[in-house]
Amino acid sequence: DSGVTQTPKHLITATGQRVTLRCSPRSGDLSVYWYQQSLDQGLQFLIQYYNGEERAKGNILERFSAQQFPDLHSELNLSSLELGDSALYFCASSGTGQGTEAFFGQGTRLTVV
């Protein structure tokens, strides 16, 4: 158990809908990262937050947004969902803003139908 908690574990939704994925980092970790894993693209970095502020952004679609709250948990919001958004979404956390020792949660499997 990495100490990073993601909910829900599975999510099935229809195209055009909006969903929110939640992540609780390891105790004491200030940095949260979101990654998307699909069969054809592998693990792709989406966005990083450090102590409530956005630190780095990857190839995150405009339909996606995230935030980190004062208690350090984070949410990833996906809207206007398309079939191609079906993937595993992972949250990771680290004690510093550096991703060198990032610990991953178990992921949320999103299926868009």
Add this chain to the structure above:
Amino acid sequence: QKEVEQDPGPLSVPEGAIVSLNCTYSNSAFQYFMWYRQYSRKGPELLMYTYSSGNKEDGRFTAQVDKSSKYISLFIRDSQPSDSATYLCAMSAVGAGGTSYGKLTFGQGTILTVHP
């Protein structure tokens, strides 16, 4: 061309074999190198990380980094069926002052099966 290339395998070896997993990369700014293990339907688990060139050993695992060739390796000695998983290499770049950027760039992963 992807920044990090990793042979997806699959790789199948008998129990007790030495396994060699490799990645190549093109971004000279990468200074931190990591290996993750991912079991089916689970999150990636950090195995090892190294900074810059050199070797690092942890039990049956040895990580090597050759920055001149932009090539990293993970060796698994005395492989066990429980080592069967997907192995992902990951890298991060370094900015001013030597601090790492948080973003990890992953290889595609190599599927390893160790059969009894």
